[in-house]
Amino acid sequence: MLGNTERPGGERGARAADPDLVRVLDDEGRAMRKPVLPIERRLALYEAMVRSRRLDERLERVQRQGRIGFHIGSQGEEAAVLGVAEALAPEDWIAPCYREVAALLHRGFPLEAHLDNVFGNADDPNVGRQMPVHFASRAHRCLSVSAPIGTQLPHAVGLAYAMKLRGEHAAVAAFFGDGATSSQGFHDAMTFAGVMKVGVAFFCRNNGWAISLPAHEQCAARALADKAVGYGIPAVRCDGNDLLAVFEVASRALDTARRGGGPTFVELLTYRAGPHSTSDDPTRYRDPDEVSRWAARDPITRLRKHLEREDAWDIDREAALLARVDAELKEAIARAEKKPRPSVASLFDDVYAEPTEALLAQKREALALDEGGEG
Amino acid sequence: MLGNTERPGGERGARAADPDLVRVLDDEGRAMRKPVLPIERRLALYEAMVRSRRLDERLERVQRQGRIGFHIGSQGEEAAVLGVAEALAPEDWIAPCYREVAALLHRGFPLEAHLDNVFGNADDPNVGRQMPVHFASRAHRCLSVSAPIGTQLPHAVGLAYAMKLRGEHAAVAAFFGDGATSSQGFHDAMTFAGVMKVGVAFFCRNNGWAISLPAHEQCAARALADKAVGYGIPAVRCDGNDLLAVFEVASRALDTARRGGGPTFVELLTYRAGPHSTSDDPTRYRDPDEVSRWAARDPITRLRKHLEREDAWDIDREAALLARVDAELKEAIARAEKKPRPSVASLFDDVYAEPTEALLAQKREALALDEGGEG
Amino acid sequence: MSELTMVEALRSGMREAMHADASVVLLGEDVGRVGGVFRVSDGLRDEFGPARVIDTPLSEGGIVGTAIGMAMHGLRPIAEIQFADFIYPAFDQLVNEAAKIRYRSGGQFSVPLVVRAPYGGGIKGGHYHSQSPEAYFTHTAGLKVVCPSNPRDAKGLLRAAIDDPDPVIFFEPKRIYRAVRDEVPDEIRVPLGKAEIVREGADVTLIAYGAMLYEALAAAEEVAREGIEVELVDLRTLIPLDLETLEASVNKTGRFVVVHEAPLTSGFGAEIVSRLTERCFYALEAPPIRVTGFDTPFPYTLEDVYLPLARRIAPALRKAMED
Amino acid sequence: MSELTMVEALRSGMREAMHADASVVLLGEDVGRVGGVFRVSDGLRDEFGPARVIDTPLSEGGIVGTAIGMAMHGLRPIAEIQFADFIYPAFDQLVNEAAKIRYRSGGQFSVPLVVRAPYGGGIKGGHYHSQSPEAYFTHTAGLKVVCPSNPRDAKGLLRAAIDDPDPVIFFEPKRIYRAVRDEVPDEIRVPLGKAEIVREGADVTLIAYGAMLYEALAAAEEVAREGIEVELVDLRTLIPLDLETLEASVNKTGRFVVVHEAPLTSGFGAEIVSRLTERCFYALEAPPIRVTGFDTPFPYTLEDVYLPLARRIAPALRKAMED
Numbered sequence A, B: 001m002l003g004n005t006e007r008p009g010g011e012r013g014a015r016a017a018d019p020d021l022v023r024v025l026d027d028e029g030r031a032m033r034k035p036v037l038p039i040e041r042r043l044a045l046y047e048a049m050v051r052s053r054r055l056d057e058r059l060e061r062v063q064r065q066g067r068i069g070f071h072i073g074s075q076g077e078e079a080a081v082l083g084v085a086e087a088l089a090p091e092d093w094i095a096p097c098y099r100e101v102a103a104l105l106h107r108g109f110p111l112e113a114h115l116d117n118v119f120g121n122a123d124d125p126n127v128g129r130q131m132p133v134h135f136a137s138r139a140h141r142c143l144s145v146s147a148p149i150g151t152q153l154p155h156a157v158g159l160a161y162a163m164k165l166r167g168e169h170a171a172v173a174a175f176f177g178d179g180a181t182s183s184q185g186f187h188d189a190m191t192f193a194g195v196m197k198v199g200v201a202f203f204c205r206n207n208g209w210a211i212s213l214p215a216h217e218q219c220a221a222r223a224l225a226d227k228a229v230g231y232g233i234p235a236v237r238c239d240g241n242d243l244l245a246v247f248e249v250a251s252r253a254l255d256t257a258r259r260g261g262g263p264t265f266v267e268l269l270t271y272r273a274g275p276h277s278t279s280d281d282p283t284r285y286r287d288p289d290e291v292s293r294w295a296a297r298d299p300i301t302r303l304r305k306h307l308e309r310e311d312a313w314d315i316d317r318e319a320a321l322l323a324r325v326d327a328e329l330k331e332a333i334a335r336a337e338k339k340p341r342p343s344v345a346s347l348f349d350d351v352y353a354e355p356t357e358a359l360l361a362q363k364r365e366a367l368a369l370d371e372g373g374e375g
Numbered sequence C, D: 001m002s003e004l005t006m007v008e009a010l011r012s013g014m015r016e017a018m019h020a021d022a023s024v025v026l027l028g029e030d031v032g033r034v035g036g037v038f039r040v041s042d043g044l045r046d047e048f049g050p051a052r053v054i055d056t057p058l059s060e061g062g063i064v065g066t067a068i069g070m071a072m073h074g075l076r077p078i079a080e081i082q083f084a085d086f087i088y089p090a091f092d093q094l095v096n097e098a099a100k101i102r103y104r105s106g107g108q109f110s111v112p113l114v115v116r117a118p119y120g121g122g123i124k125g126g127h128y129h130s131q132s133p134e135a136y137f138t139h140t141a142g143l144k145v146v147c148p149s150n151p152r153d154a155k156g157l158l159r160a161a162i163d164d165p166d167p168v169i170f171f172e173p174k175r176i177y178r179a180v181r182d183e184v185p186d187e188i189r190v191p192l193g194k195a196e197i198v199r200e201g202a203d204v205t206l207i208a209y210g211a212m213l214y215e216a217l218a219a220a221e222e223v224a225r226e227g228i229e230v231e232l233v234d235l236r237t238l239i240p241l242d243l244e245t246l247e248a249s250v251n252k253t254g255r256f257v258v259v260h261e262a263p264l265t266s267g268f269g270a271e272i273v274s275r276l277t278e279r280c281f282y283a284l285e286a287p288p289i290r291v292t293g294f295d296t297p298f299p300y301t302l303e304d305v306y307l308p309l310a311r312r313i314a315p316a317l318r319k320a321m322e323d
Ligand SMILES: Cc1ncc(C[n+]2csc(CCOP(=O)(O)OP(=O)(O)O)c2C)c(N)n1
Pocket: A099, A147, A148, A149, A176, A177, A178, A179, A180, A181, A205, A207, A209, A210, A211, A272, A276, D029, D058, D060, D082, D086, D089
């Protein structure tokens, strides 16, 4: 990113974050030091990353076929999402952005429930009220995805404060993108987290783009991690396409949070390999060279190479995995697609714990029209 | 301020701003190096500082007597305000907070117009529509004070952008307090100024308090200047009670802005010697020791000592100055107090360039009632 | 039971709630050390400690956003906005978040949050210490909006708001913070959504809330001397609206006048006029009248001209009887 | 003159304005490189350069706040909010700043700013890509609010908004961005504050704006087959409101129905019902009816149930005739 931090004028200005990235695997999947994550977990995470990727690819196709209205995926960012997910303790909370459904599935959220949301059917935990991939699961300690950027971040701070006051020793993992660092929610959350010293780990998926805006036009700082210093919050920069590094960095940040050591800001350097969402056409603004440079650093390929080096993976396993995942996804999508849409009556629930008189009147009106036919 | 910036965990985090303060005068008014500001200007500025102090003191008394509803002063911060004012070129703009009326007076804004605003009379440039000390003067290139904190900062950025686009080589001096750094406006302005590289000098009067909140609870950073690095904006910390240092730092920041060199963040360390406003009682939350420690660093006293050392000032001159200023203020206040209040009709002007039908109807209603008597 | 001002009644309500339930916390600018700029929370920080009475940084978005997070995990936060005029930086958190979280999560999450904000004119506060932004929130499904007019209701409604499982915006008419004293019982609750008939009358229904209630009352008494019997309704809660009470009154009188300080256009008076016209159309004998602030920003010097004081309400009552 | 969609008409309006006046600039998220997520500004960055077509960081408060500063010093900024649902982070800048700067400075400063925002449902956008927040802005003195329903008006009103010396919130009904084509003249202006009678009729006045105009028209045609002659008024501008046209129509028909997508309570329909009831009381033969979105957040799957489509408007028209 651009931006000078020293100035000829004589006064010394503020200084920037250490640009060094935490890494465990090099680009070829060679471990530069002994990974903390045991090999079985590396294998499990590899499978989760592949499942996430295949799910995204499949749902993008389903969207193109007009069977769902919208999809937003996390291709290229699977390590950033799942490395953090693996570091979470069951009591920890997730304050998601929208590319973290793999983290929720990793916690045991049923694929079926996710697809019910994607199809907005009657079984959707959110009752078909939000767009696809706007998940929420209190049972899995994951807040509700909101489209407005950055709004979840102060929620994460308040939630962590509530845990602190109630004597719970757990952390909140808050996810957001590079674009979100310009939002009001980010500024508020960082300010409040700093002075309240709450247990939030801020995971900034710096994937290089906010729709069509490159990160260096989002912010003139040399690194997004530099933002943390202005809030008195320690910062770390990590290779976000290195699952093992993400896991280690996230583990430390979450552990600090759980132990009452306060917030940490983690910048995960990664890349949005796909379009922003199915509504986007990145060829309009992205250099294909940049895309292929980053394809060479794909987090899944990197981990596969690593596992192959460790003799823990081969083509046969890969083929079996793909077959298994594809079958599971295909079947689950077909099932979700068949379910009916939510009832007209459900439209009027959950506005308040108890519907107001005004809502009950509107419900009667809608039901009468619905019974009257048409629609 | 609190907040650690390094962390035992192994990764190196972001680093903080240089804590060194720019100073010219020591606490006893001794010049530690040759001041840039010529001695005549030092004298003129001394007089302006005294005038500002006496004005505040007098208006606080007027408020206590119930003759005005409210007052907000700048006692203790005169150097921070006037040091910047002196560095401004006539084409430069001021985006004020509310403690900077002395800067506007320094530009030639008539004391009478200011007092018309304080009394909200018919001659108030703002037509009695805002509270006292909410000044505005397009003729003097000073934006309109808004009570909501921080909102003027993105205006400063947009204004500087307009100048850049129109090929004007002038700067915008934006003023705000330590509390304002937590506002949405601050975050937006810094983000946009960084990437737009506009000519704004951000003058943060860190006076230690935002009403009853001490600065270290406002933000956990070690210094507010540390915020700048996260936006890619160079930062300087300056002794805000040292008029000569403020002038020099401001001159450089404004000059950079004028030359197209982009924004600078200047933290002016100072102290709010008085109450937040006449509505406030600081004895409820401030340690009297702190107040007296800072009284010893009063910017007016410091400059007077300096001028005395330079043989440019003495008790006689001081007495003459006070007599002159007091007479001027007394007379001006008496005059403003006597003026009538704005007309009922004026209530309906300036909502839009042309009043809507709805407003005209409301105006007729109000005028009819007004003529009808009572009220 | 004691004689309290509204400030004291609100404080007593918060104090009782904080004693009864450790999950109740208060946060906002200057609410702790100084007990709020209006002293509503005076002494609470000493009594409950800085972890439950939190002086926050200067950001309303941060205050409300953080409070929402607290509310989603077992706390019952009361967020104070120093002046209602400063609530807009929190608008997104209120309108897009607090109001929609229960709905969008299919009822998995709820936000039992109370946002307290002193509002309204009468203290020479100019543009930014006088506004009445209640209409914005009444247009936001998922929020409840309360506006008490006396110490007893203030405490009772505040306790009910704190008990409520949904976000409540609680507007406090600062002009009468200390102007009225009332017998205020301990542990009182005044249910949300119930208006009160403050004065009975057969001729014309007068609907008001907050500080304007006293102006409405003064106007009612003024026209009573001319033989016009006004039925004065204090809304107390704007959302949910007690349409039943309003309808019954207007069906009886056939005429009504609505008063509020906020600007006329799209003010909450518009909703009341619409609902009552829709519902009581055949009972109406004269056009409804709104007596409100003008469609200008709130002024400083001329606030007495701007406000819908008795001098503007009384003529409206007479006019309602003429037609 | 050419056949254009609304997207093309808006683009053509901006293009003409930028050609005519070097002080017109466009700023917002993704407005440059991709020409906006709806492609309204497609090609403008190439034509006018990145200094006048500015891709901004992700902050609506920053976009509007910066645009206000530009507007105060000689530029005529057009600020795009990507979806109206994301306008709330800019609410403080719009309500407390843009709307009040002329007034509070005694006319020293003005803010000739246009804020464009695609709004409304019908694209399966759920809670946050479907909202109709116009009522909030109609309650804010100092702002003007525009909402075109066809390509010709879209361009003509946009040009008028850019010319206007005051801040204008310009809501674009995204559902019909590409659904309708129109002959759109060069250099056209459609004055702010003038409604249009789209269809004449003697029986009942139907008032709509934006995308719902087509639903209103469909309903009007449906009931025409039953002999009910609807006079359909397209508001075009909400503030200033063309009360004259509305009043004349309602005085003629004695009945009216108002349609909007936003929730019922405190929606702009309430203001229209109130004004017309106040002004045309003795001409009214039936209670006014509002056909609007429900008092819930905007849903995803059931948006066809939520929206006030022709299937809900036609029964309301029949009911207006029954009473
Ligand atoms: C307040 C708000 N403004 C605008 C948008 C439209 N929008 C959706 S995603 C996005 C970019 C987000 O970028 P980033 O934070 O980097 O996350 P990423 O999508 O890259 O993961 C924008 C502008 C929004 N959702 N919310």
